[in-house]
Amino acid sequence: MRRFSKLRVRQKVAGSTFVVIALITAVSWISIQLIVFPNLTQQIVNRGLTIAESIAARAQRYLTANDMPNLLDAIFTEKWMNPNLLYIFVLDASHRVVAHTFLSDFPVALIQDNVLAPGQGRQTKLIETSMGSVYDTALGLYEGIHPIATVRVGLSKRLTDQVIQPLVQIVLGLLTLVITIAVFLTNWFSRQITDPITQLSNLAGEVSRGNFGESSNLRALVKCWKRERWKLSACPAYERGDPPCWLQDNVPGQGGEPNRLEGRPLKCVDCKVYQTETGDEIAQLGNGFCHMLFKLDRYQRELRQSNEDLRKLNRSYMDMLSFITHELKTPIANSTMSAHSVLQRIFGPLTPMQERMVGLICQNLDRSMTMIKNYLDLSRIEKDELGFTPLMLRLGPEVVEPVLAELSTMAAAHGMEVESTVGDDVTLEADSELLRVVYRNLVGNGCKYGRPGGRIRLRAVDAGDRYRFEIWNDGQGVAHEKMDRLFQKFTRIPEAQKGASKGTGLGLFICRTIVNRHGGKIWAEGQEGEWISFIFELPKSQGRSTVS
C-alpha cells in the first residue's frame, strides 16, 4: 500500500483499471468454467439422450422384425445428421452388437465401458477411448420388464471444446479490446487530470522560487487553458498584456455595473466572453491558480514599488546625515585640536579646575569625532558608496601598526597593554583603509570596554585560503545570548558599556559590513565577566586580478 501511494496518479489509475479488468477476466473465466462448461456438457448429454431416444422406437421395431439393414440405415442416417456423433451401436439382450456405425473393426472393449444395470433405463458416462474423451449414452429398450436391446450413442467431448474455444477466444478478444480501449482512455483521462496539475505544480515551483511575477510564465499558464477553456485570444485586455478582464476586479461591466457578482466573474467587458462556472474542477482550479498568480503579480509589483520608495526615502535620509556629519566634522576637528592645545598648556598654564574642564571638553569632542566618523561610514554604507579597492597588502605594517600607533594614546589612557603578533608575513588582498576602520573599531572597543589596566591581544592565524584574525581583551565581556545582537545597527549592550563612554552602536555594524564586503565573516566569542574576542576571517584573495 505504501508503494502504491508513492505511484504517480496516472500509474495508479492505469494500475487500478488493469486490476479491475483482470478481475473481470477472472470472473469471466470462472463463469465459463462453472456455468457455461457444465451447461454445455449437460446439453451434450441431453443431445445423446435425444438421439438415442429417436433411434429407440425404430430400433425396437427393426429388431422385432429382424430387419438389420433398416436398423443400420437408421443409425447411419442419425449419425450423418449429427456431425459430432462419433458412433451409434445397438446391442441385443445378450450384449451382442447387432448394428454399428464403425467403418473398421468394432472396438469390443467399448461394450463394457457403459453397461446398464438390470432395469436401468439410461445412463451417460464420460469414457476414454481411442477416439478421445466420449460422452457415451446408453438407453435400454425393454419389452415389459425384459430387456431386448441397448442403444449406445457416443458424442465427442471435443464438442464442448469446439464451443468453449471460440467462446473463450471471443471473451479474450473482447477483453483485449476493452483493455486496449481502457488503457487509452485511462491514459487520456489521467493526462487530462495530471498534465494540468503537473503544469500547476511546475508553476507553483517557480512561484516558490519567487518567479511568479514573470508575465511570460503567466502567459504560458494561461495559454494552457486557452485551447479548451479560455477564450483569451478574444480578450483585448489579455492581448494588451493585462490580465483577462474577468480576472480584474473593479472593472465595470456593461451598463457601468461591477463585473463581479458575489465574487464570480460575469462577462468580459471588452470581448464579451461569458466566463462563469466554465470547465470542470481542473479548469476551475486552473482559473483559481491563474487568478492567484495575477493577484500575486500585482502585489509583487506594488511591493517592489513600495521598496523603491522606501529606498529613495532612506537615501535622502542618508544624504542628509552625510551632509550634517560632514559639515560638523571640520568645526569639531578644529575645536578638538584647539582644546587639546589648551589642555597641553601650549597657550599657558591652567588651574586645576580649568584643566579638568578642558579635559572633559577634549573627551566629549573626541567622542563626537568618533560618532561623526561612524555616521559618515554608515551613510556611505547605506548609500552603497562604501569604496572597496582590494590590493595585496601586508597586514602588520600597513594596517595593524598604524592603528595601534593611532590608538596608543587611548590605550595608555586606559592603562591597556596591547600585544600584537600580526607579523609582516600576513599578506592578503584587501582594502587597507577599510581594514584599518575594522581594527580601529575593534581595538578602540577593547580600550573602551576592556578592563582598565588589562590587555589587548591581536593575532592572525593562517587557515588555508583564509586568514583568521582575533582581537582579544579581558574585561566584562558580553553574555553569550547577546553576542548576535552586537553586530546590529545601533546596538548597545549596557553591561559591556558599564563604566565606559557611550558609543554610537554603529562600530560593529560597520565592521561586519566591511568584512562581508571582503567575502569574510565576523563573530564574537567570550566569557561574560572575563574576556571577549572578536574574530573575523578574510579570504587571502578576492578572486580577481590583483593590483599590486
Place this chain on the structure above:
Amino acid sequence: MKRWLYPLLLLILVGCSDGAPGEKPGTGRSSRVDAPEILVGSSLALTGHASFLGTQTLHGALSYVGAVNEAGGVHGRNIRVIAYDDGYDPPRCLENTQRLIAVDRVFALFCYVGTPTSVKIMPLVQEARIPLVGLFTGAQILRNPFQRYIINIRASYHQETGAVVRELVESLNIKKIAVFYQYDDYGFDGLTGTQIALKRYGIEPVATGHYRRGSLEIEDALSHISRSGAEAVIMIGTYEPCAAFIRLARSEHFNPIFHCVSFVGPEELAKRLGAAGDGVIITQVVPPPSAILLLPAAEEYSRLLERFYPEDKPNYVGFEGFLNAKILVEGLRRAGPIPDREKFIDAIETIQNFSLGIGNPVSFGPHDHQGLEKVYFTQIHAGELTLVMNLKRGKGR
C-alpha cells in the same frame, strides 16, 4: 504492463486452442495394397425386380476381370471382386458397403447399381475415403458437387434426358411431354433433368406421374398422364414398371412416344414388352454391344462373356459393367505395384483420351470424374434394340 500482459494473453490463447483436427475415428483407412490380391467390393441387385441390372453389370465386369487375372493380374496381383446382393434396397446396400469396408477391407468399391443405393452410401464413401468406381446410375448428385472418391464413367441422366428432349422438341417438334418416374432419388433426378431440358425451350412437362420403388402400381400415373394428352412420355424407372406402364398404355390406346433412360435395362424391357415395345426409345450411355465388327470393346466383351458366362447374351448393361472394369484395371495399372486409395484416384485422374475400344475416348481430370459424355439412341423393333441416329425415322406407331 504491456511487457507481461501480451505473453499472458498469448499463453491463455494457446492454452485454449484446440489441437490440429485429427482423422475421424473408426474410418478404417487401411488403403494400402500389399496383399497377393486386390479386393474390390460391390453391392448390387442380384435378386429382385432389378436383378437383371445387377447381374449383367457384374457379369460384364467379371468377364474382363477374369481375363485380366488369367493374364497375370495387375502388377502381378489378381483382382478379386466381392459382390453382395442388395436387391436394389438402399439399407441393404448400406449394410453391404459397411461390411465391405470394415470386415472385408476392400481396396475400392466398384460397379454399384442404382441411384438410391449409391446415394445412400455416399456419406460412407466420403467418411472412409474409399474409391467408388463405375456406378450404374446417372444421378446428378453423384456428379455435382464434385466428389474426389467417386469415379463416374457413364453419362448422367441429365445428359440422357437433355438429349432426348432436344430430339423430341427440335426434330419431332413435340412440346407436350410427360414424365413418368420412380418415386426415389433416381426418379427425382431424371424428372429434374427433364424439367431443366424442357425449360431451355420454355416449356414444362404436361403431366408427371410416379410409382413407388419395388411396386408395379402405375395405374394412377398412367391415368394422369394419358389425360394430359402427352405426345411423348419420358420414363425414369426400371424395366418392370416401365413395361407395365407401356403395355397398359397401349392397351388403352394411349400411344405417345415412350422413352426410357439407360437404367431401365433395355434388353429386359424389350423382352418383357414383346410386340408392345415397338417404337420405344431407349437412350444408352454405351454403344451397342452387338457392334462387334465396329467396336473392339464390343467384340472383346462378347468373347469374354461367352467364355465366362456362356448362358448370358451380350447386352448394354453388361457392356457398361465391362467398360467399368476396364477403367478400374487401367487405374490400378497406373497406380503402380503398391497402390493406395489416394494414389489410385490420382492415377484415374491421369487418364486422358484413353481408348476403351468404343470409338469414344474417355478422359478424367483432377476436377473431372465424369468419363463418358455421349448418349446413344436405340429403339425397340420386334423385341430387338436398334441403334438410331435421330428420332425421325424411329417415331412410334
